[in-house]
Amino acid sequence: MAVVHTHTEAGVALAMLECGLLPVSMAAVRFHKRIGYYEFKGPGDNMGDRARLADSLGPHMALIMRNHGLLSVGGTIGEAFVVMCVLEQACSSQLRAMQTGAKLMVPDEEIVDPMAVKRDGMNARNNDMNWQTLMRLADRIDPSYRQ
Secondary structure: OOOEEEOOHHHHHOOOOOOOOOOOOHHHHHOOOOEEEOOOOOOOOOOHHHHHHHHHOOOOEEEOOOEEEEEEEEEOOHHHHHHHHHHHHHHHHHHHHHHOOOHHHHHHHHHHHHHHHHHHHHHHHHHHHHHHHHHHHHHHHHHHHOO
């Protein structure tokens, strides 16, 4: 198991929004009804709070920590990293659209739900393929990281 936790500008900004992550992009659809929300109450060195954190994550691979940041998990480092990359993209896209001031077009549940279910069947394969792509890119840039 692996965990990735970030405090990126987009992730923290979205974590401040009451609406949370909306299914307004294909990246966000991946997390439709598949993301937890955690009411952040300070550093995670309180062992009792760790159970609350795990409960908030539930069966999901991603968590929005209110007013704090993002968290993803995976069976491997690669999986947790790719999940975080997609979540970050979803947050960034939503925030950019919101900055225009125009009304967001949120698809109806009967459209989003089947799309999210279809994505469920593709996620594991896509996570692995995307991680392998990132590793090949890193190898081309500077293979010395493997030493």
